[in-house]
Amino acid sequence: MSLHNHHGPRKVRSREDLVGPLFGAAAFQMLNAGCELGLFALLSDKGELAAEEVGDALGLDPRPAEILLLGVTALGLTEVTGGRYRNCAVIQGMFEDGSWEVLADIVAFQAKLVYLPLADLVESLRENTNAGLARFAGTGEDLYHRLPETPELERLFYRCMRSWSLLSNPVLVARADLTGVRRVLDVGGGDGVNAIELARANPGVEFTVLDLPGAVDIARRKIADNGLSDRIDVRVGDIFNDPYPEGHDAVLFANQLVIWSPEQNRDLLRKAHAALPEGGRVMVFNVMSGDTGDGPLYSALDNAYFATLTAPRSMIYSWSHYERWMRETGFDEVRRLPGETWTPHGVISGIKRAPAAS
Structure with missing residues (x-):
């Protein structure tokens, strides 16, 4: 499928589809926090970590660590299985091909x-x-x-x-x-x-x-x-x-x-x-x-x-x-x-x- 097929308009088919536009500012700030606090780089380096390990590594108390992880995971930027978090495949791929610094600068x-x-x-x-x-x-x-x-x-x-x-x-x-x-x-x-x-x-x-x-x-x-x-x-x-x-x-x-x-x-x-x-x-x-x-x-x-x-x-x-x-x-x-x-x-x-x- 051509990548251009992804360039069309988004459809709002239900009220749930309004969540993205309504909380778009918060969505960006979750992405920005993951970049600035070093979450994505940490997970790229370590592979998978539990929430407590993430908080310890980033110097965050349990509450803010959980808020951050919930936000980026709900957005699909990270994934969680059995209480252990990892980068999504797209972000991990950017670390592997050297393009992550470009995205981090854009953020x-x-x-x-x-x-x-x-x-x-x-x-x-x-x-x-x-x-x-x-x-x-x-x-x-x-x-x-x-x-x-x-x-x-x-x-x-x-x-x-x-x-x-x-x-x-x-x-x-x-x-x-x-x-x-x-x-x-x-x-x-x-x-x-x-x-x-x-x-x-x-x-x-x-x-x-x-x-x-x-x-x-x-x-x-x-x-x-x-x-x-x-x-x-x-x-x-x-x-x-x-x-x-x-x-x-x-x-x-x-x-x-x-x-x-x-x-x-x-x-x-x-x-x-x-x-x-x-x-x-x-x-x-x-x-x-x-x-x-x-x-x-x-x-x-x-x-x-x-x-x-x-x-x-x-x-x-x-x-x-x-x-x-x-x-x-x-x-x-x-x-x-x-x-x-x-x-x-x-x-x-x-x-x-x-x-x-x-």
């Missing part, structure tokens, strides 16, 4: 950066703006310009953004067609994680990462650590107001166009079009929503973060939005390239067409 991102602003979702919807941003120091109108005011949160943000990228990068690497491409401009490329992974998979291609100073400083170090400084350049720039570097035959917007309004996204696509030669390629990589307005659930719930926090008009757009914007800004041969993973990420690409003959 930390939700807990430290997103959770409190989500309480401002109603106001954000009523006012059509990111009301949760008021919880962060500074005066910038988006999260990215406020984070430098709180360096520890900025470091956490970019660390967790790297983990979000590592989660979705297999889709980008598999779906980004760089056939015939010599050099890619990675607009808003953050710490370089996307360029690094694509460079590894496409040894004949060079890259330039364009972003704000805080991100570019981190990117330069990461690129050097991976031995790719000869193939990945970094440039400081405002992606809206500064000219794009010349000499690229592909432009990549990775996890970028979810941040901005339709008007801003068209502006960015026009800048990409102007910077590309005839036949040049634009690629948009994001989590996508479906065209039918009923999912996927991942996109629907993740949209609360974009609604409350990132920028005043950000949201998770549908495939058809990107298709329309690309055609409006001069691209054709527009192609959808969905991934085949549990997250609804995908690539949509277009080619800069030649001007119409006069």
Whole structure:
């Protein structure tokens, strides 16, 4: 069965089905507590433990240990047989394949950066703006310009953004067609994680990462650590107001166009079009929503973060939005390239067409 079959809407068939939405905040906090207190790592290391052994190992009294174990077990994150607890197969598998640290970072991102602003979702919807941003120091109108005011949160943000990228990068690497491409401009490329992974998979291609100073400083170090400084350049720039570097035959917007309004996204696509030669390629990589307005659930719930926090008009757009914007800004041969993973990420690409003959 295709993984995409899991991306449809959830059905509420009885009042019992309301338990998940009603206690969703508590469900997340149980997951977060299991991560922060070290429960999942403990069970991964020890295999199976009784409640008393869990409490002793984590420094918890019997009551909080029982509350935690009841919560994560009812959620299916752990399992119990004969009074002994173990991780569920999915979580244990993440420890075994090395992906657990990525999930733990994503949980930390939700807990430290997103959770409190989500309480401002109603106001954000009523006012059509990111009301949760008021919880962060500074005066910038988006999260990215406020984070430098709180360096520890900025470091956490970019660390967790790297983990979000590592989660979705297999889709980008598999779906980004760089056939015939010599050099890619990675607009808003953050710490370089996307360029690094694509460079590894496409040894004949060079890259330039364009972003704000805080991100570019981190990117330069990461690129050097991976031995790719000869193939990945970094440039400081405002992606809206500064000219794009010349000499690229592909432009990549990775996890970028979810941040901005339709008007801003068209502006960015026009800048990409102007910077590309005839036949040049634009690629948009994001989590996508479906065209039918009923999912996927991942996109629907993740949209609360974009609604409350990132920028005043950000949201998770549908495939058809990107298709329309690309055609409006001069691209054709527009192609959808969905991934085949549990997250609804995908690539949509277009080619800069030649001007119409006069």
